[in-house]
Amino acid sequence: MIITTPRFTIIEDGAINKLKDVLKKLNLKNPLVITGKHTKKYCKFPYDIEYYDKILSQTIKKQDYIQYDCIVGVGGGRAIDTGKYLAYKLGVPFISVPTTASNDGIASPIVSIKKPSFMVEAPIAIIADTEIIKKSPKRLLSAGMGDIVSNITAVLDWKLAYKEKGERYSESSAIFSKTIAKELINYVLNSDLSEYTNKLVKALVGSGIAIAIANSSRPASGSEHLFSHALDMLKEKYNLNVNSLHGEQCGVGTIMMSYLHEKENKKLSGLSTKIKESLKKVNAPTTSKELGFDEDIIIEALTIAHKIRNRWTILRDGLNREEAKKLAEETGVI
Numbered sequence: 579m580i581i582t583t584p585r586f587t588i589i590e591d592g593a594i595n596k597l598k599d600v601l602k603k604l605n606l607k608n609p610l611v612i613t614g615k616h617t618k619k620y621c622k623f624p625y626d627i628e629y630y631d632k633i634l635s636q637t638i639k640k641q642d643y644i645q646y647d648c649i650v651g652v653g654g655g656r657a658i659d660t661g662k663y664l665a666y667k668l669g670v671p672f673i674s675v676p677t678t679a680s681n682d683g684i685a686s687p688i689v690s691i692k693k694p695s696f697m698v699e700a701p702i703a704i705i706a707d708t709e710i711i712k713k714s715p716k717r718l719l720s721a722g723m724g725d726i727v728s729n730i731t732a733v734l735d736w737k738l739a740y741k742e743k744g745e746r747y748s749e750s751s752a753i754f755s756k757t758i759a760k761e762l763i764n765y766v767l768n769s770d771l772s773e774y775t776n777k778l779v780k781a782l783v784g785s786g787i788a789i790a791i792a793n794s795s796r797p798a799s800g801s802e803h804l805f806s807h808a809l810d811m812l813k814e815k816y817n818l819n820v821n822s823l824h825g826e827q828c829g830v831g832t833i834m835m836s837y838l839h840e841k842e843n844k845k846l847s848g849l850s851t852k853i854k855e856s857l858k859k860v861n862a863p864t865t866s867k868e869l870g871f872d873e874d875i876i877i878e879a880l881t882i883a884h885k886i887r888n889r890w891t892i893l894r895d896g897l898n899r900e901e902a903k904k905l906a907e908e909t910g911v912i
């Protein structure tokens with residue numbers, strides 16, 4: 579098994595200005611920058627630039643990109659994911675330059691632009707300019723909290739799969755991942771949030787690295803992500819005009835899945851409430867209404883989530899409609 583983790587991680591104000599130095603250190607000379615319409619303004623480099631929409635709308639032909647020795651993704655989750663995907667298709671290194679902190683794709687070895695998601699090499703470098711990230715829409719920074727609290731239920735689910743199904747499990751990756759989430763939750767609940775963005779970026783980078791070390795998204799993706807993936811599926815199926823973000827959906831999923839874990843383990847008592855409070859404190863959605871979904875969609879997503887992929891979680895063989903409704907009601911999601 580080959581595990582790749584980033585060689586350079588820079589998290590600081592003005593970090594984007596170090597892209598040139600990082601490229602030099604990595605002996606990379608001709609990058610192609612992938613970005614989005616809202617984030618192009620940050621690409622003040624003398625390199626070729628393309629929008630991710632264009633990359634996604636065409637079949638990638640290696641010969642069209644032969645002159646580039648690496649890909650740099652500058653932007654939100656989709657820009658980063660598209661850059662990572664292109665780098666994978668071309669077999670060149672990927673450098674991640676997030677302009678916000680909405681999910682752990684900024685550092686993970688996962689591409690989720692194509693469903694189902696799949697593992698690739700982790701970014702060779704992460705350049706997170708906190709000056710830019712702090713100015714990004716507040717909603718994206720709230721969503722990031724949802725992707726971090728997910729680690730709590732993801733790890734509980736992973737351990738459950740180990741106990742009930744004998745799945746391969748790594749205690750060190752699990753502890754790393756859940757500690758990242760616990761620390762951020764405690765910080766959020768007990769502070770004035772003045773350092774929130776910095777801590778969030780570090781947590782998301784750590785979460786991506788936990789995935790790389792485990793060589794699986796298990797440390798950061800359990801039943802709460804199954805619920806989020808189910809919502810994405812239903813958005814497509816019913817052509818729903820809902821613009822909820824990945825991290826927002828995962829956060830609401832974590833409230834419900836932690837409640838299910840609590841019911842089986844007294845030691846976890848109060849977990850779901852604590853997670854909900856931490857999401858509220860950063861203004862992340864905690865209800866179907868705030869997410870923008872009708873209650874029926876939330877219930878349907880809960881009933882199909884276990885079928886999304888072959889991953890044993892607290893949902894086990896699935897919830898029926900009645901159980902799903904009860905769960906969403908008892909956690910205040912509907």
Ligand SMILES: NC(=O)C1=CN([C@@H]2O[C@H](COP(=O)(O)OP(=O)(O)OC[C@H]3O[C@@H](n4cnc5c(N)ncnc54)[C@H](OP(=O)(O)O)[C@@H]3O)[C@@H](O)[C@H]2O)C=CC1
Pocket residue numbers: 613614615616617618653654655656657659677678680681682683684686688689690691710711713714715718721823824825
């Ligand atoms: N690989 C992985 O492990 C994971 C990957 N993902 C990926 O992430 C995507 C979701 O990412 P998410 O960030 O939530 O959503 P988007 O990438 O859709 O970004 C949301 C919006 O924020 C804008 N934006 C980003 N940064 C700034 C900024 N600094 N200033 C102003 N606007 C900004 C984007 O601009 P613009 O329109 O220019 O892009 C976009 O319009 C998923 O679709 C998936 O592809 C999600 C989870 C995990």
Ligand SMILES: O=C(CO)COP(=O)(O)O
Pocket residue numbers: 681682683688690695725795798799803
């Ligand atoms: O979003 C992710 C981790 O936060 C990726 O996980 P998946 O394996 O569920 O796509």
Ligand SMILES: [Zn+2]
Pocket residue numbers: 681682725728798799803824828
């Ligand atoms: Zn996620």
